[in-house]
Amino acid sequence: MLTELDTLGKEADDERSARLTSGAATAPLRRTLLRLRHDLVFIGRTVGMPVSDVMRGRMRPLLEDVEATATACMRACAAALREGSGSPSLDAFQRALDTYNADIQAMRDEGLTMALPGEAAERVYAVSFALEEMCHELCELERLAREWMPEGSKALR
Numbered sequence: 001m002l003t004e005l006d007t008l009g010k011e012a013d014d015e016r017s018a019r020l021t022s023g024a025a026t027a028p029l030r031r032t033l034l035r036l037r038h039d040l041v042f043i044g045r046t047v048g049m050p051v052s053d054v055m056r057g058r059m060r061p062l063l064e065d066v067e068a069t070a071t072a073c074m075r076a077c078a079a080a081l082r083e084g085s086g087s088p089s090l091d092a093f094q095r096a097l098d099t100y101n102a103d104i105q106a107m108r109d110e111g112l113t114m115a116l117p118g119e120a121a122e123r124v125y126a127v128s129f130a131l132e133e134m135c136h137e138l139c140e141l142e143r144l145a146r147e148w149m150p151e152g153s154k155a156l157r
Helices: 001-018 028-049 053-083 090-111 117-147 149-156
Strands: none
Touching: 028 053, 028 117, 053 090, 053 117, 090 117
C-alpha cells in the first residue's frame, strides 16, 4: 500500500509542480508514513523475543495499551487527512508511552533487566527507543494532518 501511495503521491506532486492542481506536498507525508512503518516492523520483530516471565507479564499490558492508543491515533490521523477535518490529539498515546517508560524504569530499578541475558536486555531498550521514534513520527503525522486542513478550518482552531 505504501508503494502505491508513493506512486500516487509523486504523481500528485508532479501535477502540483506543473500548477495543474494545488494543495500540500505529499513527500513529507510519504516519508513520515514510511518511517512509521519501519518503527512498527522493528517493534513487531523485537517484542516477540523472549524475556523473563515477570517482565513479560508486566510489559504485555503496557504494550497493549501503547498499541491500542497508537492504532487509534493513526486511524484518527488517516480520517483527518481524508476528510480535511483537522488533527487528532496524541494525549492518550503520550500517556500510554509515559506509563510504559515509567514501568520500564521501575523494572530497571528493581534489577529485573540485570537478570536478563544481554540480547534480551538490548531488545527491551530497543523497543523503548523504537516507541520514542514512533512518538516523533506520530507528532509529525499530527502536524501534517493540521497542515492539510482547509484554510477556513485552520482559523477555527
